Amino acid sequence: MTTDVLRYTAFTTRPDGGNPAGIVLDASALSDGDMLKIAADLGYSESAFLTPPPAGGDQGERVYTLRFFSPKAEVSFCGHATVATAVALAERHGTGDYLFHTPAGEVPVTVDHADGALRATLTSVAPHVKDVRESDLAEALAALDWPAADLDPALPPRIAFAGNDHLVLAAATRERLADLAYDFDRLAALMHRLDLTTIQLVYRTGEFTFDVRDPFPVGGVVEDPATGAAAAAFGAYARELGLVGEESVLTLHQGDDLGRPGVLTVTLRAGDPRVRVSGSAVSLD
Structure with a gap:
């Protein structure tokens, strides 16, 4: 099985800055073990994996389930991988609002243009x-x-x-x-x-x-x-x-x-x- 893995770095506009993350835009066919192995092979602090939203929840073409894996384990929430994923989606589907179902809860993200670059703003769960x-x-x-x-x-x-x-x-x-x-x-x-x-x-x-x-x-x-x-x-x-x-x-x-x-x-x-x-x-x- 071949899985397309994107690599982005977040909280920067420079490839040599920020925090790198792996992104799989369609992880529907991957098991938890597959996702953990991809994250471990990449070696980044976290990688992000997208699948369709859960049944019975919010649906739509800009609504996804988003999971995060470090090289050692699944993580309930990761901000830099969320930002990176939202920017990757905006490059393919346009700016605007996205909604991610994460293990920590629903995380809305808005992507717009700022200073010549795409910029994502996530809204946390209640802190x-x-x-x-x-x-x-x-x-x-x-x-x-x-x-x-x-x-x-x-x-x-x-x-x-x-x-x-x-x-x-x-x-x-x-x-x-x-x-x-x-x-x-x-x-x-x-x-x-x-x-x-x-x-x-x-x-x-x-x-x-x-x-x-x-x-x-x-x-x-x-x-x-x-x-x-x-x-x-x-x-x-x-x-x-x-x-x-x-x-x-x-x-x-x-x-x-x-x-x-x-x-x-x-x-x-x-x-x-x-x-x-x-x-x-x-x-x-």
Whole structure:
């Protein structure tokens, strides 16, 4: 069986930036094992697989079931692969609105033109934020080899959800964020126990701007270059803690430390708990 696999990179307009993802536009004939093997062979942090929408749900030519696989397992939600998939579909079927049924819930995406490129905006499922236990925080810091004194007290640790869980840890200095050398197996074990998808490491560079990094050992990847799901979770975190107003636009810079710069735009709207994450994507084929 031959399966057409597209390769795109999201949250950038450059092939050497952002986060690459594999995309299969018709995965109807693939088993879970087939999808996992494709994702593992590609080696990207996630790959996306499209099939027709489930019976009894929303139907239409722009409605799909969308699943995500890392090289090690299925993931309930992946922002960069969603953006990449939406842009790939828009190149073939036109800009406008798409709807994806994901394991995390329904995720609407709008694709339009911005600055000469296609740009996708996804709307997250309803987010929430919760405390992290002191013992779990201590274990995370030990695995990262981060002294507690290196955390920014203005951005306290929390677990944030917008499709899956991410532990948000804020560095007090840019140098702390840049120095990332962690115990892969130890951090992965903690993340499996807490059902975390990434660790969202952040450094605030301005009122609405942040540098971020995302270790992703549970996916078999040391670091994710640009993480839309974590960006959505972080938007919920920033609003919940009053770091920004209810009506705000945040800019997250990710991938610079890996040599794959990407930009993620996070939009918060008053009266709507969901978080919007926008970015461009380009083909690598």
